Amino acid sequence: MINLKIDAEKGEGIELAEKYNIRGFPTIVFTNNRGDEIDRIVGYKDPDQFFSELSRIKSGRNTLPTLLTDFQTNPNNFSTLFKLTKKYEAMGDPASATRMINAILKAGVDSSGTAKFFSILYQSREIQKPDGLLEYANNHPESGYLTTALQEAMYFIRRIGKNKQLEADVYVRLINSYEEENPGMLNSFAWRMSELKLYLDLALEKVTWAIGQTSDNKQKHMFIDTKAEILWKLNRIDDAILEIEKCTTFDPNNIYYKEQLEKFKGPINT
Amino acid sequence: MKTQISLFITIIFLLGCESNHSYPWVINTTYDDLLKSADEKLILLDFETEW
Numbered sequence: 001m002i003n004l005k006i007d008a009e010k011g012e013g014i015e016l017a018e019k020y021n022i023r024g025f026p027t028i029v030f031t032n033n034r035g036d037e038i039d040r041i042v043g044y045k046d047p048d049q050f051f052s053e054l055s056r057i058k059s060g061r062n063t064l065p066t067l068l069t070d071f072q073t074n075p076n077n078f079s080t081l082f083k084l085t086k087k088y089e090a091m092g093d094p095a096s097a098t099r100m101i102n103a104i105l106k107a108g109v110d111s112s113g114t115a116k117f118f119s120i121l122y123q124s125r126e127i128q129k130p131d132g133l134l135e136y137a138n139n140h141p142e143s144g145y146l147t148t149a150l151q152e153a154m155y156f157i158r159r160i161g162k163n164k165q166l167e168a169d170v171y172v173r174l175i176n177s178y179e180e181e182n183p184g185m186l187n188s189f190a191w192r193m194s195e196l197k198l199y200l201d202l203a204l205e206k207v208t209w210a211i212g213q214t215s216d217n218k219q220k221h222m223f224i225d226t227k228a229e230i231l232w233k234l235n236r237i238d239d240a241i242l243e244i245e246k247c248t249t250f251d252p253n254n255i256y257y258k259e260q261l262e263k264f265k266g267p268i269n270t
Numbered sequence: 271m272k273t274q275i276s277l278f279i280t281i282i283f284l285l286g287c288e289s290n291h292s293y294p295w296v297i298n299t300t301y302d303d304l305l306k307s308a309d310e311k312l313i314l315l316d317f318e319t320e321w
Contacts, residue, residue, distance in 0.1 A: 001311055025319050026317065033306075035301075
């Protein structure tokens with residue numbers, strides 16, 4: 001195996017990053033000597049995960065060429081078609097991913113409804129609108145793809161930026177769809193609600209829970225800042241000041257926390 | 271006996287080296303040149319940024 005580090009922001013790295021649709025870092029792309037992509041590893045992996053993937057790719061298991069060979073042999077196999085779908089999606093080739101999904105639907109082998117969901121997802125991404133995903137979420141509340149549908153829908157709604165109430169409603173549905181509550185995720189929800197000035201009581205409840213779940217002091221005080229912001233938006237100024245002072249005490253050199261304190265002590269929030 | 275022990279140690283040494291593959295990074299080459307010299311080897315491209 002030959003290994004080459006590429007700075008995606010310099011020299012030929014810029015062109016190569018575009019050629020291989022590199023959208024995040026780290027990304028490792030495996031190619032043959034013609035520059036054809038064999039597979040890729042996206043994002044951080046711990047050593048065991050990384051070496052497991054490396055071993056798989058070196059052995060040719062479930063790599064793009066192998067799956068294409070399988071496809072030639074059995075063009076209606078759901079597993080092969082869906083694996084190819086995910087490969088093309090990871091490669092930033094939505095047209096090919098959609099082709100594979102359509103092949104599944106045409107072959108009538110989508111017994112689990114997976115291809116139906118991904119067809120809606122890819123179409124939504126193409127037109128940059130949430131409607132199909134929201135309809136899916138409404139019609140399939142028990143689906144294993146509910147969280148993904150709501151997450152992607154919320155991204156489009158926020159990007160369009162014309163319906164804050166809808167964004168908030170979908171965000172509430174999203175956090176309720178998770179099997180386990182996650183402190184970081186709930187802090188993000190609470191902060192966004194403070195920005196939208198919607199569901200503030202719920203946001204306060206969720207961030208208070210998140211604070212209680214966090215043992216990391218730096219993170220805990222970030223969550224306390226969120227709580228302070230929500231209290232300020234609820235016009236509970238004295239409570240907001242009490243909370244933010246916990247942050248300024250924890251990190252006296254933090255300029256942002258000082259600015260928050262000054263803001264809360266300033267003119268009444270309208 | 272000494273010969274057998276030496277042979278045993280040598281085999282263990284060689285097997286030990288064989289099991290620890292190292293994958294050095296190629297430097298001072300363009301991607302096109304690397305493709306030309308790659309033969310049938312798999313190429314690993316590690317995309318990074320400074321930030």
